[in-house]
Amino acid sequence: MISRTVTVSAGGVGLTGDLAVPADARAIVLFAHGSGSSRRSPRNREVAAGLRAAGLGTLLIDLLTExxxxxDAVTAELRFDIPLLGHRLTDAVDWLAREPGTSGLPVVLFGASTGAGAALVAAxxxxxxxxxxxSRGGRPDLAGDALDTVRAPVLLIVGGRDTHVLRLNQEAARRLPGPHTLxxxxxxxHLFEEPGALGQVxxxxxxxxxxxxxxxxxx
Structure with a gap:
């Protein structure tokens, strides 16, 4: 198991990430957090641990500097700057392609909340x-015109009681040109806090x- 804190160069800044790659990993999942969250998000860390147990590598990265x-904690402006976040996530994908321990691995993007919009832009x-x-409880609609050009398969996971976000995901699904599942x-x-909900995710x-x-x- 490779497990270390890394610095990813993206858009002229250094972004901190937690990289963990099991031996013989079959792919790596790059997490994009949103709505003021960070790589320390307990929900994404729980999902990441489950994926690593199944033989997948993970990179949880902060898309904003400290x-x-x-x-952003005061203004809440950057968490909705999808072009910025999407650009930085794209740079993180490129970084994985250069790293010796991850360069040969397929990449899956995992976006939560507004991070889903950035993930679709990068895809x-x-x-x-x-x-x-x-996308977990994501806002795929925030990807804008990029949503219409995503060819990669997309999985949209939404809580049944998260009615507003569910409607946005249903509308976004109709725009996706590639394979997709809701x-x-x-x-x-929205946060999948109910017993067993995050396990289903x-x-x-x-x-x-x-x-x-x-x-x-x-x-």
């Missing part, structure tokens, strides 16, 4: 590198990632 996070920009996108977790709200993401890797390998 100074930017402090400013549209790097169609040859991004194998798929998973998975509704019954009884779950993890299992759905694991199965879906397995399918994408097998399909790419021609199995």
């Amino acid at each position: 100074e930017e996070e402090r400013r 549209a920009r790097r169609p040859d590198r991004v194998r798929g996108v998973v 998975r509704v977790v019954p009884g779950a709200t 993890t299992e759905a993401a694991r199965q879906w990632c397995d399918e994408q890797v097998r399909t790419a390998d021609g199995r």
